[in-house]
Amino acid sequence: MARKPRKTKRAGQTPGLGRAVRTLRRQVLRAVLIAAVVVTAWVAAYAVVPVPTTAYMISERFRLGGIERDWVPMEDISVHLRRAAVAAEDANFCLHWGFDMEAIRDAIDAGAARGGSTISQQTVKNAFLWHGRSWLRKALEAAITPLMEGIWSKRRILEVYLNVAEFDEGVFGAEAAARHHFGVSAADLTPEQAARLAAVLPAPQDRSASRPSDFVTRRAAAIADGAATIRADGRDDCFAN
Secondary structure, eight states: OOOOOOOOOOOTTTTTTHHHHHHHHHHHHHHHHHHHHHHHHHHHHTSSSSSOHHHHHHHHHHHHHHHHEOOOGGGSHHHHHHHHHHHHHOOOTTTSSSSOOOHHHHHHHTTGGSOOOOHHHHHHHHHHHOOSOOOHHHHHHHHHHHHHHHOOHHHHHHHHHHHHHHTEEEEEEEHHHHHHHHOOGGGOOOOHHHHHHHHTTTTTOOOOOOSHOOOOOOOHHHHHHHHHHHHHHHTTTTTTT
């Protein structure tokens, strides 16, 4: 019986290289799956648990020596501030699934003159990631945003956003902002005060709600008009009640 010719190694093939590549591939896949499970559990937990702190709050606490912050539930945040924040940052908040494609197209057309991030994207950045511009952060933001939208209600997204957003240097959340700027609780904000708080977003370190510049005053007036518009046309249905 004729013997089968023995297979010869291909030129340049390193013994064990294929095994090492397969092992590395399995390890990478395992790490990705573990990370996905951890992030999903983290997002699910924050759907019901108040966000204790964020990476940016931690860095500001170290830089400033302390921060002002008090978590309050949505029912203790004036509906005027809810509408003002949405009018200022994401008028179609109740209509999209995390990404406002029309706003993104407008941002692309406008170049660097404006941003296209929704409140959902900003909430992901603030609650789970870090500040600063990088492709890695944007990629993670794009991955986590639809996950969060699938688990959280719109009302919860806005509640977290208003509790972790910065309204002055080291002043985080609606309650601390209302007391810091106006000496009232977040529940008692007037429409004008709410519009002024929303007007400092997204640059609270350069703007003041209690000592508004001409720009902030004009922006607050425009936000108040926008808040009235989304109330009239029903674009506040997902968070107003």
